[in-house]
Amino acid sequence: MVFHRISAFADKVWNSIATAPSELDGDYNSVSTPTVHGTHTPVAEKCFALSLVAFEIMCLIFFALKFEMPSPKHADADTVSTLNYYPMYMDVHVMIYIGFGFLMTFLRKYSMSAVSLNFVVAVLSLQWGIICVTMAHQIGSDHFTTKLFDIPTMINGDFAAGAVLISFGAVLGKTTPTQLVWMTFFEIIIYALNEYLVLEQMKVSDAGGSMVIHTFGAFFGLAVTVMLGVPCENEQVHNTSRYHSDVFAMIGTLFLWMYWPSFNAALVGTDGFQQERAIMNTVLSIAASCASAFAASKMMSHTKKFDMVHVQNATLAGGVAMGTSCNLAISPAAAITVGLVVGIASTIGFCYVTPRLERLIRMSDTCGILNLHGMPGVVGGLAGAIVTFSASDDFYGDSLTSVFAAREYRSANEQGWYQLLAIVSSAGIGAISGLLIGYVLKSPLFRQQKLKYEDDEWFYVPEECHA
């Protein structure tokens, strides 16, 4: 009797931390759920809250061991104020939380999940990204030293979040929050390693991350979604927008569009007008891609009308495509040309490529990240390489080694080949690791989402009232 009570109490406690809805929520699917724990709900899914708390405690330990706040005693050392990075950091912040978050609200019954899961995934990425990128940059050091915390480090955290959120776009509506937590955990580690490889080992210039953020994030996400498979026809019923969800998505589009120059220029040096070039080239390119996406949308959409999918996404391709070359020796006209081309190419992707890939290789790409990040990211990497091959050193003057650290001992041609190699590295590492992580996420450890593109398995959704 006593044992029975203890057992009942233990059950209750376990219930309160192991919270897979199919067992606990009486309103949902409860008829067919057996009373024995664990038979139908995979282990990992029971433990969303535990996963999250474990993740946070791990971050906490790393922060306790590795990071220190600046104080006057550091004034003796080479510590300088990084406050001038703050305004651009805030712009990047807005892109990550409002930009990506609202861009993904376009689904008719998944707006709550989109903006909320984007929020928590970004928050986890921010912390874990700061840790992983900092650790990766200490590879090869004799011992891992304490890092003085500063604003550029936080920008690196947001950049890591960007890569994860790009991948999130591919699997939007098709994963459980627990799967997202673990995807974030693994993706950030690989992101940091690739970023270290490309920026520190290959000494490649990639100011706004065409390669290390967009190409990597897109190929990773596409590989994951290939592993997860294509939802069947009647699961796709909610994979469309409605009027106001399309308007909400425009909030995301516009904030991404406006602050993209800050994203590309945030960590660029100010010497030799580099940062100004990064800003101004990005403005011109992303403006051009907006115009060409509208023109292409009108021509190509099957109704011969503007399609909000293109307005929301293809308009941004010019920002992605300037990610590598924005601070290099690129002229205003070249920036506009690149923007015009990728705006059209991205629209073509949405109209023709994505549907075909879904049929042919069973790749379901909810937000079309291939067209917004994958293809423009590769184009951006190529544009950067072409500029590296072709630009005269005179253009950069004294700022040459600030732009390309390795040009002290490399020729322009060598640097160009390294730039090309970085595209291959980012796409390849992204794709291979994405297949692996996708395999893990598909394993019986995790429950596969049944209600596709719908909030209400994971979110309490208020009843609609038309009164």
Place this chain on the structure above:
Amino acid sequence: MVFHRISAFADKVWNSIATAPSELDGDYNSVSTPTVHGTHTPVAEKCFALSLVAFEIMCLIFFALKFEMPSPKHADADTVSTLNYYPMYMDVHVMIYIGFGFLMTFLRKYSMSAVSLNFVVAVLSLQWGIICVTMAHQIGSDHFTTKLFDIPTMINGDFAAGAVLISFGAVLGKTTPTQLVWMTFFEIIIYALNEYLVLEQMKVSDAGGSMVIHTFGAFFGLAVTVMLGVPCENEQVHNTSRYHSDVFAMIGTLFLWMYWPSFNAALVGTDGFQQERAIMNTVLSIAASCASAFAASKMMSHTKKFDMVHVQNATLAGGVAMGTSCNLAISPAAAITVGLVVGIASTIGFCYVTPRLERLIRMSDTCGILNLHGMPGVVGGLAGAIVTFSASDDFYGDSLTSVFAAREYRSANEQGWYQLLAIVSSAGIGAISGLLIGYVLKSPLFRQQKLKYEDDEWFYVPEECHA
């Protein structure tokens, strides 16, 4: 006959300025309204427009007498440019108008009122706050001198607006606009006096206002709402969200979340890396509270699903809780710990504390400000006091007296006790004055709102069309 005409004309004029809807709007409740003026509509309610104009003229007079714009002739004096405060001022502005404004749009039929009344209350607070805070800081001077207007003064106006809008959250949907105008008028005066007492007399450090803004505003608002009472069951029918109002509220949440570092750091000095610490500790703490709020929401909400109320509110608790200690000697790990704790505590508050208080002491707290501002504000004050007691002076170096002005003549322990006293002062003065003002607002001078949580007594609401 002539007298009759004059009287009719006078009536007409009076009607046009005394505009309580129950008498003038034929579509609303007009059947039972007697034709004699003033019998049923309280005096103050007739005069919303008059109240507002009187308020503005009062502000105008103070500005005419007390404030001057900087010009080259002041360059001789100690006047320095305050333009470097501008970017953070704009971030705080966004928090006040978009952040608070949209956070409160979550009610299904009160979104218009929420964002619009937030707008006008903030605007009144901004002006009256600038005046009252400036006047309060001249207490004890021989004569009130002309103040040279600058950007930090305007930030103080926005901080005052923050306190009033926190209180507004408690009474959201249950007051008339006229009551709000008068609540703003009185609350700002008391806010300014408490702020003067805490910051100038007690010389307490409270960079982001855990105590003077959040604790004060929350206890004031809760006291007012206790006086106004709990709406009866059938008045509560609209005290819920709907799908898109929950998404609108996320705009508010995310802008508050993103710009909170600017709020806490806006008026912090730059010496000794204080401002950077304020920014970075706030980022870490508010990120941690987002993660822990999601975990707690999943575990505690009655459906075992994420609850948007928690996502919208508890995620922000880490920013409030860093309001006092953000620029002090606090490590990254400590900031994260504080964030994790208040994120969970705030969610517990929404799930268990608020419903119980509504039953037990008849306190109706529409936005749950106790959980978002009251409790985390007190925790923030305590955290600040603990750091003050425990941190070594070596940490601050030369910036010690910039952080704590009174440490020139006080020991760390004395300063710690003053920090604790400031919590008591803010909460106590807030609660007592809130009870008084609540009593005034409940008086027959003001009409008590009948249609709870609904726009359409005060706002022209367009018909819905489902075509």
Place this chain on the structure above:
Amino acid sequence: MVFHRISAFADKVWNSIATAPSELDGDYNSVSTPTVHGTHTPVAEKCFALSLVAFEIMCLIFFALKFEMPSPKHADADTVSTLNYYPMYMDVHVMIYIGFGFLMTFLRKYSMSAVSLNFVVAVLSLQWGIICVTMAHQIGSDHFTTKLFDIPTMINGDFAAGAVLISFGAVLGKTTPTQLVWMTFFEIIIYALNEYLVLEQMKVSDAGGSMVIHTFGAFFGLAVTVMLGVPCENEQVHNTSRYHSDVFAMIGTLFLWMYWPSFNAALVGTDGFQQERAIMNTVLSIAASCASAFAASKMMSHTKKFDMVHVQNATLAGGVAMGTSCNLAISPAAAITVGLVVGIASTIGFCYVTPRLERLIRMSDTCGILNLHGMPGVVGGLAGAIVTFSASDDFYGDSLTSVFAAREYRSANEQGWYQLLAIVSSAGIGAISGLLIGYVLKSPLFRQQKLKYEDDEWFYVPEECHA
């Protein structure tokens, strides 16, 4: 036979670029459309995509010929970094894309078009504005030289976009996208000429563009809409808001309201505290206009309730009215007074003037730009002139010629008359050119919009689902 095939293929290609929906979209109006091309669809309308591409290629050529990016080789010359303009540039950017874009989403079935067309029109204006303003400022030079691209130049592009978007507000819902492209093309040219005339030839001070942006844009747009005529009764059925479109519009209103100080101060010099005055006077004035608009709305709206049209628009009038005088010798009290007056006047305009003008001179002004930009713009110009006449030179000290370049050789009175002349120039040139362009847009070259205030002729609109 071969010829027939070639002809069919040519038809197909032509169809894919000449995309007037009435011919191509089977779902729309296709029954009565003849199969012969060109009979019913005007030439220009067939070529939306072509117009846009032509526009972009023209911009591309100008950028290739005229603009150069800064690089270290320019460091020898007088090139200075313009990065300090960047934060305000971003604020202006937000006003143009989010502010104007969402302000115009208020129509119940035109939100998608409003925010999307605002987007593309702004993007075209940005590029064409940079070109035209730069070219205009080289009038009188011996040869058009290459311009070094910088951030103030980009702010000028956004200012030009502001003027066009003001005009767009008057014709919202009543033009085709093709008409908008061509309106943008012509309006920017005239804008640049008037701006050159006022600022460079007359040497008038107009920091925030009360005259060159708001007055010009408003009179241009009103003249165009007079030419286009008033939609008949049953076309006006969708010229109203719905609940959530009103809330979306508040996003626009609030971002405009918050960042208006940046708009007025973006290009103001920092010497003599000019820029700080511009910021602070604008904050005070726009705060006052918000308060007075609420008071006036309550008194004047026909239901005696707040009207969201006033809340969304009249609250901003104080920012427009500070456009000329914000950096001049104006006291805080004067700024508030101007704001109070225009807030009331703008509400009067919405209640009484706009409906009368629609009846009397058949001027259909969808967004009420007369009340938000036209009237307050003129008031702003007058306020600037009055301050110029009356302020003592002592106020400005050494910064006098930085504020008024022509005061080196002009008296204060002369300068005042020039300021008045600039109002006449901006309004007059705007109105006359607007009539001309309106005449062109009404010509048979362009199709006149049939479905007024509705997205679905030009946008693919998702089906609503109430499930």
